[in-house]
Amino acid sequence: MTILYIMIPVAIILASFFVYTFLWAVKNEQFDDLETPAHKILIDDWNRKS
Amino acid sequence: MCSQNYYSDCIHCGKAIAKKENALVNDNGNIFCCWGCETVYKILKKEHFSLINKPHTGSSEYDILDNESFLKDYVVLQDGKQGMRFFVEGIQCTACLWIIDQIPHWIPEVENVHLNMSQNTLFVSLRTPGFFGKVVSTLAALGYKTYPIKNPDEARHFQKKENHQQLMRLGVAGACAGSIMLYSFSLYAGLKGQMAVVFQYITLAFFLPVFFYCAQPFYISLWRSLRARRPSIDLPIVLAVVIGFVLSVFHLIQGRQDFYFDSLSVLILLLLASRYLLSRTQQKFLSSSYLLSFFESQICRRWNEVHQAYEKVSAHYLNTGDKILVEEGERVPADGEVINEWVNINPSVLTGESLPQKLFKGAKIYAGTQVVSNDAEILIEHTAGSSRIGKILKKVEEQIYNKTPLISLTDKASQYFTLFILSIGLLFFFFYSFVDITEAVRRTLALIILACPCALAFATPLTQSLSLKKASKKGYLIKNAESLEKLSKVTNAFFDKTGTLTQGQFEFLQWRPPHGNESDNFMPDKETINAIYSIELHSQHPVARTLVKQLGKMCDKKLPVHSLKEISGVGISGTVENNHYKLLPALLDNGNDDSDIIASTVAVYRNEILVAYACLGDRLRDDAKKTIAELKKLGITSHIVSGDKEAPVQNVAKRLDLANDGIHSGLFPEEKSTLVNKVPNSLMVGDGVNDSLAMSSCSIGIAVQGSVEASLVAADIYSSKEGIFPVLDLTLLSKNTLSIIKRNLVISFIYNFTAGIAALFGYISPLIAAVLMPVSSIVIIISTITGTKFMRNFNK
Numbered sequence: 001m002t003i004l005y006i007m008i009p010v011a012i013i014l015a016s017f018f019v020y021t022f023l024w025a026v027k028n029e030q031f032d033d034l035e036t037p038a039h040k041i042l043i044d045d046w047n048r049k050s
Numbered sequence: 051m052c053s054q055n056y057y058s059d060c061i062h063c064g065k066a067i068a069k070k071e072n073a074l075v076n077d078n079g080n081i082f083c084c085w086g087c088e089t090v091y092k093i094l095k096k097e098h099f100s101l102i103n104k105p106h107t108g109s110s111e112y113d114i115l116d117n118e119s120f121l122k123d124y125v126v127l128q129d130g131k132q133g134m135r136f137f138v139e140g141i142q143c144t145a146c147l148w149i150i151d152q153i154p155h156w157i158p159e160v161e162n163v164h165l166n167m168s169q170n171t172l173f174v175s176l177r178t179p180g181f182f183g184k185v186v187s188t189l190a191a192l193g194y195k196t197y198p199i200k201n202p203d204e205a206r207h208f209q210k211k212e213n214h215q216q217l218m219r220l221g222v223a224g225a226c227a228g229s230i231m232l233y234s235f236s237l238y239a240g241l242k243g244q245m246a247v248v249f250q251y252i253t254l255a256f257f258l259p260v261f262f263y264c265a266q267p268f269y270i271s272l273w274r275s276l277r278a279r280r281p282s283i284d285l286p287i288v289l290a291v292v293i294g295f296v297l298s299v300f301h302l303i304q305g306r307q308d309f310y311f312d313s314l315s316v317l318i319l320l321l322l323a324s325r326y327l328l329s330r331t332q333q334k335f336l337s338s339s340y341l342l343s344f345f346e347s348q349i350c351r352r353w354n355e356v357h358q359a360y361e362k363v364s365a366h367y368l369n370t371g372d373k374i375l376v377e378e379g380e381r382v383p384a385d386g387e388v389i390n391e392w393v394n395i396n397p398s399v400l401t402g403e404s405l406p407q408k409l410f411k412g413a414k415i416y417a418g419t420q421v422v423s424n425d426a427e428i429l430i431e432h433t434a435g436s437s438r439i440g441k442i443l444k445k446v447e448e449q450i451y452n453k454t455p456l457i458s459l460t461d462k463a464s465q466y467f468t469l470f471i472l473s474i475g476l477l478f479f480f481f482y483s484f485v486d487i488t489e490a491v492r493r494t495l496a497l498i499i500l501a502c503p504c505a506l507a508f509a510t511p512l513t514q515s516l517s518l519k520k521a522s523k524k525g526y527l528i529k530n531a532e533s534l535e536k537l538s539k540v541t542n543a544f545f546d547k548t549g550t551l552t553q554g555q556f557e558f559l560q561w562r563p564p565h566g567n568e569s570d571n572f573m574p575d576k577e578t579i580n581a582i583y584s585i586e587l588h589s590q591h592p593v594a595r596t597l598v599k600q601l602g603k604m605c606d607k608k609l610p611v612h613s614l615k616e617i618s619g620v621g622i623s624g625t626v627e628n629n630h631y632k633l634l635p636a637l638l639d640n641g642n643d644d645s646d647i648i649a650s651t652v653a654v655y656r657n658e659i660l661v662a663y664a665c666l667g668d669r670l671r672d673d674a675k676k677t678i679a680e681l682k683k684l685g686i687t688s689h690i691v692s693g694d695k696e697a698p699v700q701n702v703a704k705r706l707d708l709a710n711d712g713i714h715s716g717l718f719p720e721e722k723s724t725l726v727n728k729v730p731n732s733l734m735v736g737d738g739v740n741d742s743l744a745m746s747s748c749s750i751g752i753a754v755q756g757s758v759e760a761s762l763v764a765a766d767i768y769s770s771k772e773g774i775f776p777v778l779d780l781t782l783l784s785k786n787t788l789s790i791i792k793r794n795l796v797i798s799f800i801y802n803f804t805a806g807i808a809a810l811f812g813y814i815s816p817l818i819a820a821v822l823m824p825v826s827s828i829v830i831i832i833s834t835i836t837g838t839k840f841m842r843n844f845n846k
Contacts, residue, residue: 001245008252015229022221026214035168039144043151 062087063143071772074193085193086146115182115198120364124198131161133175134182139195141170149192157184171199216267216329220322223264226256227315234312238817250302250309257311261295265318267325280457281465283507287321289468290314290502297495308492308815310499313823317504320827324508328515331522332530350383351375368433376426381418385432388413393426395419396556400439400693400719400740406556418739423595439739442719446764449746456532459788460510463795464503471501471806478810493810500819501806505830506798510791513834517787520844525770526780533766536750537784540686542729543777544722544744545678546736547692547702550754550774552668554737558600562651562663574654574662581626582654582664584609585633589622593635593650596666621652630657668698670705673775678706680778684785686733688712691722693740723747735777736761752777786840794830801826 025031057067060083067073067083074082082088115124115134126133140146147165150172154160159181164173174185182198189196233249233256241249268284268291275282294310301308351360353373360375365383368374373389376382382395392410397419406422409415415428417437432440475494482490514531521528528534548554563572574582583605586594614624621634632655652664678688689712692699699715714725723743726732732748734741742764745751753765755772769776805822808814814822836842 004245008248011229011232012252015225019222019225022225023218026217026221031217032210032213033166033168036147036164036166039147039167040151042144043148 060084060087060143062091063145065143069772084140084142084146086142086144086149089149089192090145115186116180117363120367121179121182128175131175131177132179132182133173135199136172136174136186136189137197137199138165138170138172138189139197140193141165141167146194150189150194153185153188156188157181160185172196213329216322216326219264219267220319220326223260223315223319223322226260226264227312227319230256230312230315234309234820237307237309238820253309253311254299254302257295257298257315260315260318261291264322265291268318268321275461281461283460283464283503283510286464286468286471286502287317287504287507290499290504291318293495294499297492297499310819313820314499316824320508321504324511324515328511328518328531331515331518350380351377368430370430370433372430374428374430376421376428378421378423378425381420382415382426382428384417384428384430385437386415386428386430388415388426389429390425390427392424393421394423395426396422400738442739442743443763446742446746449743449764456536458510458532458535459791460506460795463799464506467501467503467799467802471498474806474810489812493812496809496814496819497806500809500814500822501802503795503798503802504823505801505827506794508827509794509798509830509834512831513787513790513794516834516837517783517841520841521780521783523845524779526776527768527770528780529766529768533750534784534787536731537733537767537781538788539731540733540750540781541731542689543681543686543733543735544689544691544726544729544748545774546734546738546741547690547694547699548668549737550735550741551674551690551702551706552670554668556596556666556668558596559665559667559669562665564660564662572662577627577629578631578654578656578661580605580607580609581629581631581656582633584611584626585614585622585624585631588614588624589616593652593666594622597652597664631655632658670702671773673773675706677774677778678708681781684778684781686781690714691717691725691734691744693717693719693722719743733777735774736765752780782840783844786838790834790837790841794833797830797833798826801829 057070057073058081059066061080062082065083067081072083074085074088076082076088076092080091082091115121121132124134126135138150147167150163150165153163153174159176159178161175161177162173163175166172174182176182186196186198230253233253237246237249237253265288268288272282272284272288275284291314294314298309298311350363350365350368351374352363352368353359353375354361368384374383374386388409388411390411392408393415394406394408395415396406397416400416400418415426416439417432418439432438435444475497478497479490479494482493511531514534517534518528518531545551561572561574573579579601583598583601586597586601587608588611589595609626611624611626614622616622621632623630623632625631634653634655635650650666652666653660654662654664681688688706688708690699690703690706690708691714694715696715699713703710703713714722717725719740720743722741723746726734726744726748730749732750734745734748734751735754736742736745736751737754738761741751742761745753745761745764745766750767751761751765752767752769753761754769754774754776767780769780801822805814805819805826
């Protein structure tokens, strides 16, 4: 059971890391347009290569 | 796939096209869903288009976009570089995105473009200023209609921030609720001793951000509704959350085992999620302030004394006393006086009148009317803002702002429910406190927490957002969820005539024989048709224009005309191949059985003998009769309010089997508004500026396809589907949505009532509460998603 004294802080740190990343992503407008990037991935980059 | 909802597939991307009108056909007869596909297809087939040669853009029509005065209002500065936001019409699929992404390659001065496909907006930033006009003309050359959008005002900026806040709260609530669940699980599983105490404090620690940060919107909106003295579903929620928190902390200090942290955090998470979903679906549509700026950004030609030429300016910068030129097909941007000889206008936007009007020199011309033939030179008397249409728009805005908010069914029900539960709790506490005071406190509080109609609080926004989504898939844009509930209560529907019940276009309808009864396919002989065509070609009268358009298809040759005589406002005569023809307006007793509306009849005489009647007018929409009959079955009485003259309105009413007392003709926009306003629970369906005032003053307004911007602003719902059938469809949708909400209410109250009683008798431990709460939520979510039969078939 003593392992819990390490595991709980680790779990809390991990959770807060993910929350922080999420908040960062929201502030960076990553969630403002959910449709366009989904289409963008389908476009080949051939224009830039040539 | 249903055959009536299917026309063809896009040859490039394979997307199904529902209707012929939406399809684009190129010169080779290939069918596309959008201009992007058409262009990409061309490139792939290497048809006179290559990526090295950018699309040809010769016109200087859009140079106005780079004017100093225009930029002031529209440009956004980003890292010292100019940017502008546009609304692009016709964005459909990846091909559009691809082609628009090529713009920086064609115009090297463009730094970056960003297309937002969910809002159809495009952001363009420039390396060197002065190239916005080129970007727009390139887009126009590609086939996209583009409007500049004013730089984001305070409100829009605030909305974006609010969205971020909501999402952040949702994320934090999710993380905390998840963690609390994990720790609580081991507690429920029977963790004892020192470790259990540690776990309990950890759950408290995770609940704190939920309580103080995530649940903030509920406190704020409760405070607002309390101040406005309106009932709100937030009251029982906040009550449950606060009491639950206090009680749990109290138990924690006492060393007892009863906590509600897990149930409460999940409740808040679900509530936030459903409300976020609803606000996201509502915001997908352009807000009304957006649309107004389109109207102002119209470009027109102003006379410049110095250069002795017309220069292009935005309608926004016109002044009183300016001379402007409005070309055929354009809308008049300001009120003024006609200074050239004559002009034909279509005043239907303002008056609803079906016939084009001829204005002579010195006549008043109003902003918003459309020039049908001959270019108009106008001396401006009132600019857009103070013009008649401008004043109407201003009033519309005021009325939208002052619309009384609806107290929704859920809010009303929760008010009574909260009162009921609180009084039961108090009664119980009063009597049980003689037995055991601490137990009385505990059980009363447990009752309040459990009896909170929580499931209902998130099921309602969920139901609404599902309905809004379904509607938007079908092409109905509903501005807010409130409209759905309002629409279900409508008992009186008011329809505009021109453009709503009818097609709104002046067109050729049919030939009629000179004598006797109707025969279905009467046609004058070829010779006569040729002669009529040749004669009417010389006239500028709107009736003649319409006839020429129609006869152009049937006529095989143009003949020379001798001794042509046009009697202004009466008719025209001429000699073709030794026969003398006379075309005169005629009064015709309207038959009772034909399906169209006749606004004007022309009698054709050959050598003074009547040979045929040509009937022109506005066609009734195909679905009008059926829709009105179906609405009647739903208990909704239909009325016509029109600015047109009595005869055509009576005619329409007769064909739609409407009672005489429900027909009002010759109304000004202001009169329409007062008339509609007198009737409670009224619905206004219209398309023109003359309807917009009525739309904003009645309880709910629907703008049909082809409406002008002004009515889009005023209306609560916009249908992008043709015809007025959407009115019926939307009414049914709203009735079904409300019945699901009612069903959820019943389920929720039965559950809460039983759980509340059990709590009073002390049967509910936090463990059982933790199980019961999500179960009730799931039941209600299933009920919401299953919906009704109508809802399930809605998009099929």
